[in-house]
Amino acid sequence: MNRLHLLACALFLALAPSLARAQSAELVLCDRLAADASDPDKPADVKGVPVVAASDIATAIKFCKKAAIGSRRAMYELGRAYAANQQVSEAIAAWRKAADKGSTSAMVELGVAYGTGNGVAKDEEAARKLFERAAEAGNPRGVTNLAALGGSAAPSDPARARELLSKAAETNAEAQYQLGLMLADGTGGPKDDAGARALFEKAAAQNHPGALERMGAFSEEGRGGPKDKEAAKAYFKRAADLGDEQAKAELKRLDCPIAIKDKRGNFVTDLCW
Template sequence: MRLLLSLTAFALLVALAPRLAHAQSAELVLCDRLAADPADPDKPADAKGVAEVAASDIETAIKFCKKAAGSSRRAMYELGRAYAANRQMPEAIAAWRKAADKGSSSAMVELGVLYGTGAGVTKDEAQARQLFQRAAEAGNPRGVSNLAALGGGTAPGDPARSRDLLARAAETNPEAQYQLGMMLAEGTGGEKDDVRARALFEKAATQNHAGALERMGAFAQEGRGGPKDAAAAKSYYERAAALGDEDAKKALERLRCPYAIKDKRGNVVTNLCF
């Protein structure tokens, strides 16, 4: 009788397994949809990501990310983003610590920012540098750029090293493509190369990276690294602005109102629009 019951229970588990797996993956999918970071190297390609968790989505994001976080470091990191959007910083920090312990380089970056600025934790530049270093070595582009901004350590005093780290990540990551493009456009860490920079911006722009779309607008408007194309520039700016990029919004306003009226001191009084 016991054997029969055990076999029945086993059969029931086998039958339910696909549903349980689906339910778990559905929770992660919903967590990704509401709270995924567009710059997170762990983010799946089919997840668009959001710059910030929308206020209307916070409660739902916390619910589903919390359920998925037990088996996913990405969900744990995204749970931290949802808590941070809800101004629950102690909970956000706790989630990011757990995610970082599991190897989330994006969580390392977020913690590094907090230690670097002293927001929610005691300011500790050495700890921030260490976290950015770990993230950079894991190929996280924000880890590389933030490490460079701090000064000291492996990459910051050596911009060429930063380029190398970004180049590896740029093979697949749009944020790395954008960051490396910026270094090439500005001649940081090596020769200035507008053609390569534009190619990288274009690659990231096809993945709807707001900053890269804005840069493609500027490059197309100015004819940097390729042909000058006013219509394409406006289109890139519009796409970037739709994603919330403030520089793109200003660029569109300049296109709409290109003529500046200045006073005798050279200060802009107003713009003429058409």
């Protein structure tokens, strides 16, 4: 090994930590702008966003494209950024690559594309297979989309959805929430308010907005456990702070419990205290 080669190796080793940090920084920025809150690949300390904000699209594409070289999560998030920018073919290409690497969220998005014919030829059988792959791997959206997919090729099967969600709910907040909804409504099996409440409580502990809102409702009504209006209000407040619109409405109802109406019965204003 000549001196030039040794020097090159030493330089690489010296730069390796900074290169790793740069890649990590790119993934952090990609996560911050484009992470999906329901993605099972998402780390617990990453909040996620419902959609990539218009003002963040260009930056998200830039950093997710770099981070995607070594991260299937970033590749999926790159697809989300492209989709937010109405670049459907680029989004599908990114999701296809992420799905090939095992991203179940990318499988779900591809399934939605095939199910709706958005950017690809409509193919319900292809959609069903993608949802099945995601569901079997424990992705909650894969489970619920599979259960909801209509047509003779794939009739809805709420009982099967319950079974698959039960596996995913061992670790995933979104699955806990979705399964809790099924238990609360008696969909796909017996109604179980106590079981639903326990699942909502687990997901709420992970700051799942929908589960926090449901815990507020269950606490206020005493469904599946103790009735506690103060706890209900606290749950609604946490959910509202995370952007849950139903929780915001419930908080307003609790703070303004009396509706003032005119002689004709038309709403005038809320009485708050």
